[in-house]
Amino acid sequence: MKYLQEEVREKLYRSIKGEYDISPEEIIFSIPPDRKFGCLSTTIPFILAKKKKEKPFLIGSRIIEKIKAELPYFSEIKLAGGGFINFYFKKGFLFKYLIEHKDRKAADKKQKVIVEHTSINPNKAAHIGHLRNACLGDVLVESLRFLGCEVEVQNYLDDTGIQVADVVWGLLHYGLEEIKKIKGLASYLWQLYADVSKQLAGNDQFKEERNKVHQKIEDKIDPEYEISNYISQEVLRDHIRVMDMLGIRYDLLVRESDIIELDFFKSAAEIMLKNRIMYPSADPEKKGCQVIKYKRENIEKIIIRSNNTVTYIGKDIAYSLWKTGLFEKDFYYKKFHTYADRVKDIYITDSQGGKEDFGFGNAQTVYNVIGIRQSYLQNIISEEVIAPLSPGDSQREAIHFSYEMVALTPRCVEELGFKITEEEQKKSHVDVSGRRGIAVKAEDLIGKLIVKSLQEVKLRDPDIEEEKAKKIAREIAVGALRYFMIKFSSKTVIAFDFKDALAFEGDTGPYLQYTLVRINSILRKLESREAFPEKQDLELSLLEENEYGILYEILLYLSLMEAQVELAIKNSEVSVIANYTYTLCQKANHYYHLFPIIAEENQEIKHIRLSLILLVKNKLEKLLALMGIPVPEKM
Template sequence: MFESEQQAIETQLRAFCAQNNLPTPELSWTPIPFAGKWGIATSLFQLAANDARAIQARTGRGVNVPQHAQAIAAQAAAFLGTPPGFASVEAVKGYLNFYFAPFEFAHRVIDQVLQDGKRYGAGDPKGQRVMVEFSQPNTHKAFHVGHLRSAILGDVLSRILEFAGYNVVRANYPGDMGLHVIKWLWNYAAYHRGERPATDVTQWMGGVYAEASRRLEENPELEAEVRALYARWDRREPEIVALWEETRQWSLDGFHEMYALLDIRFDRYYFNSQAEQPGKQVVEQLIQSGIAEDGRPNGEAVIVKIDEKLGLTKEKYRVAVILRSDNTALYSTEDLALAIQKFDDYPDLAKSIYVVDVRQSLHFQQVFKILEIAGYALATKCQHVPYEVVNLPGNVIMSSREGTVVLLEDLIREATTRALEVVRQKNPSLSEEQMQAVARAVGIGAIKYPMLSRESGKVVTFDWQTALDFNGQAAPYIQYAHVRCNSILRKAKAETVDASPTPAGEYALDAKEIQLIDLISRFPAEVQRAAAEYKPLQITNLAYELARAFNDFYDTCPVLKAEPIVRANRLLLVAAARQAIANGLNLLGIQSPEVM
């Protein structure tokens, strides 16, 4: 947010170095890391180390780098004086700290936030299109908490990338065909023909699937019926296709309901079943060009010996199987075609991102590498963004077959019920309708936040107690800070605040106010970083820090009862804080309630 100040100082520092025969400095800027201090800082250790080497080479004399850094910093501070707009400069422990003139800079930040509103923190358009594929639910199965991480992570990455300035295509890739679907169809046709799901569609679909698995486990001889059905599907018998199409739609309808509840949307659906034939064509092409080896004549599969093709001596990409010996498609068959399909549909894609479970890392490395070997330039634009799984306590993996699952419907119901109890108790004056709305916002937020607030490479362990704990570092804490902002502004008749952003008179800002403004000013840079590194964690951290700083401010700085000048300024600050918190929550796909 203060790039122009940084650049001005850097120009001065380069002049200083040139004048003093020092190496050209490469500076990186950080906020001054001490509570209540506001400004920008840079260390001079790198510069000092470079100069120390030069002195060593020239004179053979060793130089103590930290001392040298501090000496240079002190000289530089004297050379620079206090740059325009700053309150002071200090050289300490090899760092140069530039302190902002708080009131002036505070109002630059606040004015910017209030002017930009919902767009505060958004990046300039980058003119690049990015596709994010996520969620990939299996039709004819239940949707459980383990499936939630991709959906939430992918949605939030999409939001962040969009806000950062990219054109984002949100893609879903449902698994609508495969052995699980055939098993389901078999069970349905044999024991549930004519039944239709009424409510909780996805749960019902999952029930029929679980029943199928159970039946087959108890009576393995029934497998023959399933195989027979698979053969009928392979022949595309109209009756089977029609049944598949109808029941598949039930699942998709169920998914739509859940996505709506979770406020997740898609621009484009790719279906597993549609990638099958194109995938086989890609495989043929790979065989023709000598990249793949066709083992089918000998009853073996079609494979690509990737390491061999690359001349690698150590195992890295290994051998990929890209088509079964019986000519049926594998995931890799379909992913080869899908990767290409995406660029056919959107030739200007700068990046094609796959938000998929870390266990498929090798699979994607193989697919992308095979395409690269085959000469597809798009291969290097494909990137797998992996995440770790969601487990149950005791390192138990959620599995539909094992029955160790927490269903999404149950989790949402439980979380909103619990939130409703809390809001009923905390704020009984609200209308029933308001309470319901708050409970939904809080319940959904409480589900999403834990999935986003840890490194995606770390396993999330789901347990009810933590999931339903609405205190501390969690979404409701941030939402509550937003509500408090809103409450103050409502009482102050917020509409007059936004209309007159220029306050008359100046006063000494409290340390809590400075802390809050400092954090608000960091938002745009954090958005860019989150987008560049695919890390929603940056946003959860900042949103939480903002809420904490606001609660701190709320506790020590009266607003409505303050003197007129202070009151006017603090109202603007509260409005800016509310906006920053709301924008942060919005990036996380979490609602900002007006009341709680």
């Protein structure tokens, strides 16, 4: 897919690449703040001037001379402000261009990408922090697909971790049959885990018991093993169910127990030793340990302890090598779950089975959506393991898609009924803590959102059928939640508060939904769509100046859409898409508020307005789909 700016960029690049050392990505376009500076602008002469110590003005003039004849869509290309190159579209071009390219598909880049997200410890219900992870991950997935990548979504299951052992220890006085009778297991374990954590803290005897449970799980000794298996599966099913409520889905579940069972780490260690990535430490304090050098901080990170056991990072390294295809071994697989609409199945890894090739793994680029606190380990994997093992011709890349935590405002913590210390009281936010049970459960939040939106729906339409109202309420709840989780930049700590999260006005998901719902409503009420066929050569000069100006700004803004999605991926910052969509909606609302469509008597003008609204609808539908925000029938 080539969008408008990309086409111009290509021509520009060809005209300068012989003279300057520059990559196409460095040529960046923006829409100038004032139309007197044109409709599209680049500062490339300034950038080139820095590289060669020349006058930007002269470089700019030379570039314009070279490309002028090659770019037919512009009436003028002017140099301004000492080095800006400003492009002026021919009248009517942009409208025509956007209509013509409305449903253009992304080029098939044939690149396979794996995105790992969600990856919640399977010992309790999901909370708001996990929601941020899954929502960010899912927008990343859909954006990559939009840009033409083949994406495989993986969810990693730490089924052998100490957290599972904690709750198994807490449940040991029950037998498996009794545990199976527990309703809402994930939610039940939420409280149990908090209680267990309290008991374990400062009680060495309990901890020792728990460690024995952990060991028995690893050695597959019942009842500990079967209980742990049951719990992690059931909790996983609960996580999948909750995420499916938000439209978030997976292709493959990867179990840590299978990585251990199939001895992936052994193969990983062989590769790393052979390539001198891992080596025996010479540091007397790390005598007998195998380490990886982390150059950025000049630290040796222990991978294999002196007692020959593997540290936490080891399993992640093996998994990453498998994901990037730098590794011979593979898992076995079986079907785990079919979604209710039956359009998709989830598979899960296994440690035995048939040799069927499912084609999982082996991607060129691997994203791991995980909190910023994991940066240290993720950087080691990406910089010290994956990068050096990737030969230049088949570059493999592991990208840490990081984000800050969701925390709670002190007020919110108190609303939830927890006591907080005086110290915490003074802070702007308090960390979510599974161990203390301090968090908002994902499903509780979704429930609150549904209750509130149902009220709003009924307020606006008291006669609405119950089922219809519920469906719309769910859609609004999902829209509000998903937008809230991605609208902040990933470096912002979200200080969660019900007041903000339950907002339906202003910069919120429902605002975006409302914009599209109203556009759809206009189209429904239009007496006849047939009277206004899609037409590329509309007579824009019929519009009075004010309307033309506002309409033109929307067209310009619409032309940025694909570039914005690319920018979001390039910067690992999907909030770009949320912000862009919000601004687009503001512009659209402003326009059709000023210029009514159905009531317009001049059929030509009506045709123009309708065409614009259809363009906005087309882009907005795509954007909402990228963000997983549903479109209600009415609001």
